[in-house]
Amino acid sequence: MLAALILAAIALAVVLFIAWPLVRPQTGADQLDPLTEGQRRRLALREERDLALQAIKELELDRSTNHIGDQDYNELVAEYRAQAAKAIAALDAEDPAASA
């Protein structure tokens, strides 16, 4: 009997805890908006920018440890720089604040 009571108390507490977000007074918007087209685009650009910057950093380490020759290094870094610059420029065009 005691066991059943304890169990009921636990169950009640847990159920209340779970139901609370559904029944509590409204606190702001409840919509879980999917990303807008613009947000998605900016996210992709930011990832692209980070990828390129990361690649440049790696290349610098590879260069300084002599894993990669000067010619390859110059070629690759130029490519990634261009890629990063393009992404940053596009981000700036979208929203100057977001790319800062």
Place this chain on the structure above:
Amino acid sequence: MALIGQGALILALLIAVYAAGASLWAATGHDRRFLVSARHALWGIFALVLVADFIFLYALFTHDFSFKVVADTSSRSLPTVYLITAWWGSQAGSLLLWATILSAFSLLGLRSTRNVLGELQPWMVMVLSIILGFFLLLLVVPASPFVTQVALPDGNGLNPSLQNPYMALHPPSLYFGYVGLAIPFSLAMAAMLAGRTDARWVVASRRWTLAAWGFLGIGMLLGSHWAYTEVGWGGFWAWDPVENAALMPWLVATAFLHSVMVQERKGMLKVWNIALIAGAFALSIFGTFLTRSGILSSIHAFVETDIGWYFMVALAVLIAGSFALILWRLPLLKADQRMESIVSREATFLFNNLLLVGLAFAVLWGVVFPLVTEAIGQVRESVSTPFYEFFVIAFGLPLLLLMGIGPLIAWRRASLRQIRTTFLWPLIGGLVTGVVMVGFGLDSSWPGVAAGSICAFVTVTIISEFARGTAARHRVAGESWPIAFLHLIDRNRRRYGGYIVHLGVIMFVVGAVGASAYQTENQGLLKKGESLTVGSNVLTFEGVERAKGPNYTERAAILRVTSDGEEIGILRPAQRAYIREQTTSNEVAINTTLTQGDLFIILDGISADGAVRIKAFYKPVVGLLWLAGFLFAGGVILCVWPDRRERKRIAKRYSEETLPGES
């Protein structure tokens, strides 16, 4: 008491079902309140599982033998420490542990990735709730820890092999690994369900995969050390299906850890990575299934237990579901770039992946071979050690070689001139080692010589990586040598942590080769005063000694050991008879010398006239096997350790579109 435990688990199961539904509603109906409610539900499940744990442990510690599981796996004479290991000594108990870890990891996983998740979160909650629901279902229906009976006066006792300090660490470590893989799996599935197949799930799951993988590795190593020192047949790995169950997901997760770097760098191998993590998680469920269903002894035993069917259905759903999701999202999983050259870092990762998956497949084939042959014909056929050893050599040696090649080759493409300079010293190191090994008469085993040479090759590569990186920092940043070294590692933790793990693997391989390819063995029946020679050691039998432990009696053979005429000491291999459990267990004697290796002695039996049957092994450099674990763990910790710079960068990248009002 049992009623509360059982009730808590039933309630947790219902809540898991609710959480899956609520999070699905949140994900598709975009109602944030249901997401919050579903997350609360995960907390609720955690609390309820803890209630069940508490009651279960309380019954164990108070010797409440009206609990069937408690009566089956413990007794009054069982030392208190081993009441803890009795938790996972039973089927129901170990599943309860699974559920406990999973519900804790679900909360931790959500918390640690909340800045990155955004719209993946409700989907992740859903996938985790479903997995949790499955294990709770097992705990409620076929494997309840709260089945009661008329209380027995005493329990049946715990299997002696579980009465061991290792059993306090080895199974939980493996469970952390198995369960930890659920987090990256749920993230991958969430990414596909949400249609967000960018790098986000990879970024969010990296540390979890690494940690789970580390726990699996350490768990296996602990298991081997246990087998070596306690089980005492003279080896450390028996290719037992239970061991293989942990090895398979570990191998696939190893492949994943490497190929995911290619996705992060180059946006390639997206489908492959999702398939790998799904495969690794499926194998971890399969491993649990293997150890829990009884299918290992025979298909017939499996048919008689119902838990096997639950696992079969779950596995089928898991595999079919992942497959269907990948197919559905295939258009989004296009590679951003292509592989440009086979002489590039990404190509070495690709080959490493093929070999690792190939090896995992070979192990899987070995595990299921008896089942397949029994299902096809009537007679079960089984494969044993030579089968596995063949594939470890055939696929493992090239893998080892790649470990030395990869770091020397740049991403995208490497030029021949560069390769010539970077490969020079490692190649010399490998060749010299090979020649020296043959010179010292170690050519009795060609895989041993090959492994030794490759290990030297890889070691020189890694050392030169550290040296060149430090030199570069010293030169460029003008830092002093030690500072340059520390900064190098700190700023590139993943890379250098990875190298440290590689060094651990090399150490492991050297130890394993020493213990298997170059061991010597001798055995004999010794009367008092007689001797046995193994390697340079002479063992002289001096008599039998009897002793009594808390729940066993022990008979030990006293052996005086000399090496080249020099006294080493007394070794006492023993046999213990456990009274309550009615079994005997071998206590091997091991004399470890760091420079020499191990002298390993088993007492096989004592005859009526007082003679003893002794088996002795001499295993060179086997100690490295265990030391390797520290390097491995150290490297993993270095890779996993929170990195403020990285966190800032990622937070900045994803800040704009994490959910509003999330905390």
Place this chain on the structure above:
Amino acid sequence: MSETPTATPEQPKQGFRHVRLVVALVVASLLGTFAVYTAFADSSIPVLMVAQAQAYEGQTVRLEGKVTQSTGDAADPNGLRFTVKDYKGSETLPVIYNGAVPDAYKVGRDIVIDGTLKNGVFTAVPDTLVTKCPSKYTDKATTSDTKS
């Protein structure tokens, strides 16, 4: 990001084909190794019950069953002699064994052992005696200890 291939402009097509070819070759050779080994290496051994063993007289097989009687032990010069009975049938077979006896061995335990049947006696390969967990479920920790 995934929807927009942002790769560097000129992809060397030639190099890519090259990579694909090598990958295909590697996969093929892995599969080949696998197929050849499993086909030609005599890597498997039949696992039999006592009732099935008669048909394999003279071959090395793996025998499964329950130990009913046992005399001698590992230290006995004549070896360990015991009788194996099918789990469900009544057929029995005498076994002669030399070598390590695993921890869990005793009368009533399920065991697996390699050997050859000749003239009604199963002569075991030394050090192949393995005990199986007595419970219906194979316990995680106990199976690895059954290796001897």
